[in-house]
Amino acid sequence: MTAPLRLGTRGSALAMAQSGHVAEALTAATGRPVELVEVVTAGDRSTAPVHRLGVGVFVSALRDALTAREIDFAVHSYKDLPTAGAPGLHIAAVPTRQDPRDALVAKDGRTLAELPPGARVGTGALRRIAQLHALGMQLEVTPIRGNVDTRLGRVLGPEADLDAVVLARAGLARLGRTDAITETLDPMLMLPAPAQGALAVECRIDDQDLVELLGVLDHAPSRAAVVAERALLATLEAGCSAPVAAYGELAEGDAGEEIYLRGAVISPDGTRDLRLSRTGTPADAAEIGKALAAELLELGADSILGQEGHAGPGTQQFGSTE
Numbered sequence: 661m662t663a664p665l666r667l668g669t670r671g672s673a674l675a676m677a678q679s680g681h682v683a684e685a686l687t688a689a690t691g692r693p694v695e696l697v698e699v700v701t702a703g704d705r706s707t708a709p710v711h712r713l714g715v716g717v718f719v720s721a722l723r724d725a726l727t728a729r730e731i732d733f734a735v736h737s738y739k740d741l742p743t744a745g746a747p748g749l750h751i752a753a754v755p756t757r758q759d760p761r762d763a764l765v766a767k768d769g770r771t772l773a774e775l776p777p778g779a780r781v782g783t784g785a786l787r788r789i790a791q792l793h794a795l796g797m798q799l800e801v802t803p804i805r806g807n808v809d810t811r812l813g814r815v816l817g818p819e820a821d822l823d824a825v826v827l828a829r830a831g832l833a834r835l836g837r838t839d840a841i842t843e844t845l846d847p848m849l850m851l852p853a854p855a856q857g858a859l860a861v862e863c864r865i866d867d868q869d870l871v872e873l874l875g876v877l878d879h880a881p882s883r884a885a886v887v888a889e890r891a892l893l894a895t896l897e898a899g900c901s902a903p904v905a906a907y908g909e910l911a912e913g914d915a916g917e918e919i920y921l922r923g924a925v926i927s928p929d930g931t932r933d934l935r936l937s938r939t940g941t942p943a944d945a946a947e948i949g950k951a952l953a954a955e956l957l958e959l960g961a962d963s964i965l966g967q968e969g970h971a972g973p974g975t976q977q978f979g980s981t982e
């Protein structure tokens with residue numbers, strides 16, 4: 661009997677759902693039993709706004725537990741990971757990505773276009789706030805935070821005080837709540853966060869057998885898309901709470917498999933909205949992301965990012981802002 665692999669996870673419903681899913685997939689593919697070990701992070705303990713909590717609050721406790729060998733591997737929402745990797749740790753797999761688009765949950769089954777001027781729309785992410793303002797619909801965008809159920813309750817519950825909320829479709833899908841969605845938002849209007857809908861399966865780099873074992877969960881097209889989107893984010897020296905969006909799509913082109921990467925940097929008030937795209941081969945995913953970021957910077961992306969107190973990678977903020 662092999663001892664079960666210890667999978668460290670946050671205790672939130674979303675984290676448990678995605679960890680449980682990865683555990684099952686790994687056992688199905690390899691026959692190895694997996695046990696879930698709950699790790700409490702500073703981000704879970706605090707109710708302070710995420711931008712006050714600092715870098716990687718939802719991630720660092722899991723990484724500490726990995727380094728201390730208290731757990732063998734961890735599953736993160738990829739978009740919550742700082743762009744700088746962790747020393748001694750390795751992302752051994754990027755499983756097949758979920759639908760990366762954002763979703764609208766609105767009262768009376770409304771779509772975005774059906775919201776009247778002055779409608780109150782809740783979201784915590786600067787990227788979503790900025791893009792909602794850029795629509796020019798006079799929406800009253802209200803910052804919210806909390807877990808998925810709390811956020812749905814702001815529209816659907818007995819104490820509903822908002823007309824709509826915007827959140828990641830992938831989170832709702834993992835919790836079996838896609839029934840609440842009234843519109844899945846077209847990336848033409850709401851470009852997703854870099855790596856949204858993707859998971860990162862991380863372990864110690866010196867744990868070579870495990871690196872190899874976890875590799876069965878890797879999905880190359882998902883990894884290529886995420887690599888391109890994250891290279892864009894890293895080159896902009898922005899964090900996951902910056903008003904930066906990126907979406908890489910893989911498709912069969914004339915020259916074989918192609919990646920089509922779109923990127924956007926939007927000022928929080930929506931008045932400046934830079935959008936560009938670039939194509940290339942999946943093998944060049946990182947270069948495509950860097951080149952697209954460089955083009956955005958040439959158009960003044962840095963001055964937009966500067967507007968919200970951006971001061972380089974040292975002040976990156978990551979966590980459940982969305």
Ligand SMILES: NCc1[nH]cc(CCC(=O)O)c1CC(=O)O
Nearest residue numbers: 737827828831856857980981982
């Ligand atoms: N920042 C919070 C967060 N981190 C991961 C998800 C779920 C979607 C995903 O895995 O990308 C969410 C919720 C949301 O954005 O609504």
